[in-house]
Amino acid sequence: MVNRYKIADKVAEINSIYKEVHDYCADYLTDEPADYSITTTRSDIDFEREKSEREDKIEGLPVRHFTDSYLEELAVYRKIAEELINYDxxxxxxxxxxxxxxxxxxxxxxxxxxxxxxxxxxxxxxxxxxxxxxxxxxxxxxxxxxxxxxxxxxxxxxxxxxxxxxxxxxxxxxxxxxxxxxxxxxxxxxxxxxxxxxxxxxxxxxxxxxxxxxxxxxxxxxxxxxxxxxxxxxxxxxxxxx
Incomplete structure (x- = not known):
């Protein structure tokens, strides 16, 4: 699923696996041309899961279990943050x-x-x-x-x-x-x-x-x-x- 969202004055074209990413960003939907593009993969979701489990263990907390769609939301924002560094x-x-x-x-x-x-x-x-x-x-x-x-x-x-x-x-x-x-x-x-x-x-x-x-x-x-x-x-x- 692909849509564009204007976040921090820059337009991201987001290509995700799950529609929940787009539901989450719905208030920022735009038809303006994209400044950059983001695509998420299964490996991005796996990375977020492993990172969350690792942090829970370091803090001595019970390991939390998140849905793939929620983890993809985290992956998308991580990629947005990485791209926006280029725009100060x-x-x-x-x-x-x-x-x-x-x-x-x-x-x-x-x-x-x-x-x-x-x-x-x-x-x-x-x-x-x-x-x-x-x-x-x-x-x-x-x-x-x-x-x-x-x-x-x-x-x-x-x-x-x-x-x-x-x-x-x-x-x-x-x-x-x-x-x-x-x-x-x-x-x-x-x-x-x-x-x-x-x-x-x-x-x-x-x-x-x-x-x-x-x-x-x-x-x-x-x-x-x-x-x-x-x-x-x-x-x-x-x-x-x-």
Whole structure:
């Protein structure tokens, strides 16, 4: 099955085995000409299965069993991420919320509460706050700044929109008894930035990714937020990044 989808301002022609890939991306369907093409194979699905099983074992978790169609969805996004590096765009693990049309990205180790925190922002700021992508946004990095894009791959709760916003700040979340936010340097943030960005196996693309992460860190505000997941944490974070 073949269709075209406009994701992060570039059109991907996707040739998949299962139709679920296309159901997942339906909100991004376009008839514009393709900038690049992606084809998935059984070996791509096998790779995603082996990777998932390996990660579960490393973390000491029960091995999860996924359908082939779900694994193909992961394979497609991996291929999209690899292609978009050529267009100065990277996949980043985090939750992006926009307030008055300006984006803020929250990132942390899994289980820290990124989605919970952006939910608090929506409660605190009401209609002013819009979810862009709750899991794996795409970030386009240029001399004019950073643009965060919604994508079909927006987390298990499917929170996000087919929109783009200028990214103002990246905030690293940690758990704390009392809410507090401080600016951090590129050096202080660099390890988590590299952990959360998609890192390609290809050496040339990896070098470009490193350069894009450097440029990203220089283009937005960087903060560390200690928060207790009370709604006051949203107030502390939003005011601290103004």
């Amino acid at each position: 765009t990277i996949l980043f693990h985090g939750s992006v919320i926009a307030v008055d049309g300006v984006g803020y990205l929250f990132t942390a180790k899994s289980g820290t509460g990124k989605s919970t925190h952006t939910r608090l922002w929506r409660e605190y700021l009401g209609d002013r706050a819009v979810m862009v992508n709750d899991d794996k946004p795409l970030l386009h990095i240029s001399d004019k700044g950073v643009t965060a894009f919604g994508t079909p791959y927006n987390g298990k709760h499917r929170l996000g929109e087919n929109i783009s916003v200028p990214l103002k700040a990246i905030c690293i979340l940690t758990r704390a008894a009392d809410n507090h936010i401080i600016p951090v340097t590129t050096g202080q943030a660099y390890t988590i930035l590299m952990q959360q960005v998609h890192r390609p196996d290809d050496a040339v693309k990896m070098m470009k990714t490193l350069n894009l992460v450097d440029k990203l860190a220089d283009s937005v505000g960087l903060y560390n937020l200690g928060c207790n997941m009370d709604i006051s944490a949203a107030k502390t974070a939003y005011e601290g990044m103004q």
